[in-house]
Structures are given as structure tokens and as C-alpha cells.
Amino acid sequence: MNISLILNIALNLIRARMKQSAIAAIGVTFGIAMFIALVSFMNGLNNLLDGLMLNRTPHVRMYNEIKPSAQQPITLSDNYTKSNNFISSIKPKDRGKEIYNSKSIIAVLKKDPRIVDVAPKVTAPVFFNSGTIEITGVVNGIDVPAEEHLFSVSSYIIDGNVFDLASVPNTIIIGKGLSEKMLVKIGDVIQITTLRGGLVSLKIVGISQIGIAEVDNTMSYTSLETAQMILGESAGYITDIQVKLTNVALAPAAAKEYRSRFSIDAIDAQTANSQFETGSKVRSIISYAVGITLLIVAGFGIYNILNMMIYEKMDSIAILKATGFSGSDVKWIFISLSLIIGITGGLFGLLVGFILTKIIGVIPFETASLPTIKTYPVDYKLAYYLIGISFAVFTTTIAGLLPARKASRIDPVEIIRGK
Amino acid sequence: MTLRNVLETKKINKYFFDPVKFQVLSDITFSVKQGEFVSVVGKSGCGKSTLLYILSTMDTDFEGELFINGEPLTNNSDKDLARIRNEYIGFVFQFHYLLNEYNVLKNVMIPGIKLAKYSYEEIEHRAMEHLRTLDMHSQALKSPNQLSGGQKQRVAIARALINDPLIVMGDEPTGNLDKKNSDMVFDIFNAIVQEKKQTMLIVTHDADFAQRTHRIIEMADGKIISETNTLHRRSAPTDITT
Ligand SMILES: Nc1ncnc2c1ncn2[C@@H]1O[C@H](COP(=O)(O)OP(=O)(O)OP(=O)(O)O)[C@@H](O)[C@H]1O
Numbered sequence A: 001m002n003i004s005l006i007l008n009i010a011l012n013l014i015r016a017r018m019k020q021s022a023i024a025a026i027g028v029t030f031g032i033a034m035f036i037a038l039v040s041f042m043n044g045l046n047n048l049l050d051g052l053m054l055n056r057t058p059h060v061r062m063y064n065e066i067k068p069s070a071q072q073p074i075t076l077s078d079n080y081t082k083s084n085n086f087i088s089s090i091k092p093k094d095r096g097k098e099i100y101n102s103k104s105i106i107a108v109l110k111k112d113p114r115i116v117d118v119a120p121k122v123t124a125p126v127f128f129n130s131g132t133i134e135i136t137g138v139v140n141g142i143d144v145p146a147e148e149h150l151f152s153v154s155s156y157i158i159d160g161n162v163f164d165l166a167s168v169p170n171t172i173i174i175g176k177g178l179s180e181k182m183l184v185k186i187g188d189v190i191q192i193t194t195l196r197g198g199l200v201s202l203k204i205v206g207i208s209q210i211g212i213a214e215v216d217n218t219m220s221y222t223s224l225e226t227a228q229m230i231l232g233e234s235a236g237y238i239t240d241i242q243v244k245l246t247n248v249a250l251a252p253a254a255a256k257e258y259r260s261r262f263s264i265d266a267i268d269a270q271t272a273n274s275q276f277e278t279g280s281k282v283r284s285i286i287s288y289a290v291g292i293t294l295l296i297v298a299g300f301g302i303y304n305i306l307n308m309m310i311y312e313k314m315d316s317i318a319i320l321k322a323t324g325f326s327g328s329d330v331k332w333i334f335i336s337l338s339l340i341i342g343i344t345g346g347l348f349g350l351l352v353g354f355i356l357t358k359i360i361g362v363i364p365f366e367t368a369s370l371p372t373i374k375t376y377p378v379d380y381k382l383a384y385y386l387i388g389i390s391f392a393v394f395t396t397t398i399a400g401l402l403p404a405r406k407a408s409r410i411d412p413v414e415i416i417r418g419k
Numbered sequence B: 001m002t003l004r005n006v007l008e009t010k011k012i013n014k015y016f017f018d019p020v021k022f023q024v025l026s027d028i029t030f031s032v033k034q035g036e037f038v039s040v041v042g043k044s045g046c047g048k049s050t051l052l053y054i055l056s057t058m059d060t061d062f063e064g065e066l067f068i069n070g071e072p073l074t075n076n077s078d079k080d081l082a083r084i085r086n087e088y089i090g091f092v093f094q095f096h097y098l099l100n101e102y103n104v105l106k107n108v109m110i111p112g113i114k115l116a117k118y119s120y121e122e123i124e125h126r127a128m129e130h131l132r133t134l135d136m137h138s139q140a141l142k143s144p145n146q147l148s149g150g151q152k153q154r155v156a157i158a159r160a161l162i163n164d165p166l167i168v169m170g171d172e173p174t175g176n177l178d179k180k181n182s183d184m185v186f187d188i189f190n191a192i193v194q195e196k197k198q199t200m201l202i203v204t205h206d207a208d209f210a211q212r213t214h215r216i217i218e219m220a221d222g223k224i225i226s227e228t229n230t231l232h233r234r235s236a237p238t239d240i241t242t
């Protein structure tokens, strides 16, 4: 097979039908451009939202949950193994929320090669006192450097410095909603009551804003030591161990492993954020579906123009066959014709798609809940472009195949006799 | 020197089934030697074109045997047949069938590029030479649709000759030409036969044209009814001796 001759004939057929070929190619361009723009934008959004949740939640969180005893006395009896048991006389035992042995667990975790870092945390429900009213809230005692490393807390401290928590004792950072409710600002001192009735005064060194009103209205941060002091607990008191893995996909397996290894509750990010996962998936599916639909439409365009060309070029096909082109040569002429249209259209589509994403990327997108985001998020990834061009090649090959087979079966005798 | 058979048929039969079964060709047996100039004549509808399509390997739906250059052509693949047409057979039809996407020169060159026996430059040169013998070299860069009918037919002849085929088949190649152009085509064919020992098998309605060939095969109702050797009427060309 003489490839350059076949390509040359295909190109000349296109040139003779420039307008229709261009229209068919524009169809592909449009499909690919929309696909690139959609996928990049949707995935930008996904990453943003994932980031919103995933970067702020640990891949695995270990804690102690108050729960009923798994083994009720009656289930221990052999007599009733086949019976339905509804007697649960043993009530949950309050072991407190403290994680026992937290030090050695952390030491073991830090050696695990899958783990990026470990951040211990103390959470405790408290009341913030403002005048005569009490506002319910939560104190998060954090290990500032570790927390910063894992979740970059500083990115949502809108006022003040998170490291002051560690360096200055008896300090607190409160959520923006809280500060507005209590009319307090940096430098002010607020009073906190614990559930057990203890009263502590803390100095505000910062205001945080995560962007979720519910959180900003209740959340506050202190250092681990301050939190332990507020609760009147000893220095080893930890309620949560947060872990970040090298790959979030490992989280479910890791959580399962830790659960049995440390006999502790452990939840992975996927389970904790399952509703976000679903959203991300739906967005991806939509963008692929739209892209594929547009490409199928473009494929029909190519199919049409090829059929038209073959109909018009019956004589040419007949003479090519009469002078020594085989059926498969003719087939390849039309497949390459289709591919030339598809690849040209596809490459332009990538370019237009890239420009579109650039335009989307500069459109202002400001929202109070996302202080660090100024424009619409776009995810630039080579993979989308590779997928796009493969789509184009695939659909145009398929679209070209049927007409090309038809052309290859044209009987030159019929055409020549017909004259 | 005995000349070999370039083309040979044995008992070729062909039927059409649409609308009713009907035998177009019956027991066609003949052979053509290298360097012969043969014409096929007969009434309209007697099966000349049908025979030519079979001989040219484009129609494989027949009974009987066909040999080209001594090779039997049975059960050859589409690719093999295409290759045989490309290398050994040149066609001239009543209608020219030039590709309007290409200029005259490129039209002549395409079967040569397909065969790829010579380099592109060599093929171009040879195409130009063929156009020159047909007095078409000044039109080489024109598009086919800028040519007159006779000029197109001459380009089609140049295209048929580009691969130096063993045999040139023509289906009324002069049917659309005036006397002057028709004579010119005859002279070109004759010269090729004389000089290059190529073979001609030409279907024609032009009695004058037929009379000047070496042998006339006459057909009627799908049968060969007579073969007339006309060489004895003229002084035989010096190189056609047996
Ligand atoms: N596809 C076909 N189906 C049925 N009959 C056909 C078909 N093609 C040709 N015929 C018939 O076969 C016979 C031979 O046709 P052919 O074209 O070979 O004649 P011809 O000798 O070339 O005539 P002309 O000199 O007019 O060109 C005719 O009677 C024609 O009607």
C-alpha cells in the first residue's frame, strides 16, 4: 500500500470539497472544544470542592465513640444462639472520649510509610460567655505545626496568626460568626465555661473563616495544652488522632487496619464525605456525556460528507480501481479522509477548548464562603487533551468506516457500463 | 521467434440473471500474442464490452478460464487482481474518466505512482514523454475540465500507457473522436505495437479503424463468429514474423 499516494488522493478529495469538509471538521472542533472546556471546568470545581472538604478533613480520623456494648450477656449463652435477641441490659459505659495510649499510637503511626503526618487533637464542647448569654461552641485544641502541615489552617485565619496559639499561652482563635455575635475582636478576652462548670478566660489572637456558617458560628481553636487546661485534663489527653496519607485512596483500607490494630474507632475521608464524592462523580459524568454526545453528532456530520463525496466521486473510484487500486486501497483513502477531517477538527478543538478554559479561568468568582478563590476554578490537565483527541480519532474512524467500506465495494464495471 | 500469448481465454461463458437468465457470452475461446493489434467488432449489444470487462479482470463473475501473460486467473484476491491491472493492463474507455482533482500530468502519473516501479521524478519524466507523443505536453498543467473531448481522450491514452502495460484494452476509444483525432489515436497505437512490442485489443464500431489492425474478431450474440487476419492484405511489418 502506497501511503503517501493514498493520503495525497484523500487530501485532494477534501480540497475539491473544501466547504463541506470544513463544516464537518468544525463539528468535531465544536465537540472537542466543549468537551475540554466542560471537563476542565467541572474538574476544577470538583477539585475546589474536594479541597474544601478533603483538605480540611483528615484522610483517617481515630476517636473513641460512646456506643453500646457489642456483646450483650444473652448472646454469650449457647442456648439462645438461634433465637432473636432483643434484651440489651448493658448500657453504654462512659469511658470518656480520651484515646488511651495516644502517645504510642502516634509513635507507631509516624513510622508508617503511607502516612504524611499525624496531628493529635482535643475537641470539647464549651459555652462562650458573652454578657449574660451563653453560646454553645466547640474548642479544638490543635498541635499547631502538625495541623498547619496537614490542613494549612493558616489559610482560613482571616485575621491574626495561628502560630500565636502555640507561642502565647491561654490564647484562642474564634470563628468569624462567633466574633460577630459576641462583638469581640483580636486582643479582647473572652470567657469559656466547660461542661463540668469550669470557667477560663482566654485572649483572642485571631479570627477564622472556613466559609461554612455553621462551623464559623461555633468553632474555635486553641493549642493542645490550652485545651487540656480548659478541660482540667493531664498533658496526655487526646480525643482525636488525624492522619494524612500519601494517597487518599488508601484511606478506607488504612482506617480498617487501625480499627482492629488499635481497637479504636477510625473513619476514612471517603466515608465521612460520601455525599461529596457522589457530586464529583455526577459532574464528571455530565461533562463526559456532553462531550461524547457532541462528538457523536460531529461523527454524523463526517459520515454525511463522506457519503456525499463517495456518491459524487463514483467515477473517480471506478477509474482508480480500473487502473490498479484495490478495494482496500479505496477504503483507506476514505478512512484517511475521515481521519484528516477528524484530526484537524480535533486539534483545533483542543486549541479552542484551551482558549475557552482560559476565558473561564479569568471570570471573577467571588464568594464569602471561599475567601481564597477569586476566579472560576479550572483544572488544566494534559490527560483531558489526550482523551479529547482520542475521542476525535475514534469517532471519526467509526464514522468513516461505513462509507469507506461502501466505497471499497463499488463495482467499477457497473459505473463504467453506466456511462 | 515464437511470440508468447499475452492473453488467452478458454470457453468463457457469462450469464446475466436480471431480469431473466440470459447468456451474454458463450464459449469465447481465443488468444492474443505479444505485439498483435487486434480489433473486436460486432453489433451493438452482442457482448463486446462485457467480454472486455472480464478480460480486464474487473469482472470475475464468469465461467471458463482466463490467462494473462500465461498465468491462470482463478481465485485471485482483489489485491492481486488490482496489481495485475496496474502492472499489465492499460485501459482506454469511451468516456475518459479523468480525475478533476488533479492536473493532466498528475492524472497520467497516478497509476505509475501506484505501481512505484520508478521514482517520482522518473514517472513524471515518462508521463511527460507520453504526453509529448500524444501532442499534449503543452497542456500538462491544465485541469482535465479545461480540455476538449479529444484532448481528454489522449490524456486517458497516456495514462493507460504509463506503466508500459503488456496489453492495452480499449472500449471504443475513438468513439467520441472526429476522423482526424481517430486517425491520430490509431497511429499512436500502431506505433506502440511496432516499437515497443506492446499488444492492443480494441473494441470498435469504426470499420475503417478495424480494417487497419492486424486481426479482426467479429462477434454476434455473445459468440465469436469470425477471426479475419488482415495482415496479408498489407506488407507485413518486418518485426511481426513467426
Ligand atoms: N448488468 C446487466 N444486466 C443484465 N443485462 C446486461 C447487463 N449489462 C449488459 N447487459 C446486456 O448484455 C448484452 C451485452 O452488453 P454489452 O454492453 O457487452 O454490449 P456491447 O457489445 O458492448 O454493445 P455496444 O456496442 O452497444 O457497446 C446486452 O444485451 C445488454 O443488454
Ligand SMILES: [Mg+2]
Pocket (backbone or CB within 6 Å): B048, B049, B050, B171
Ligand atoms: Mg459496449
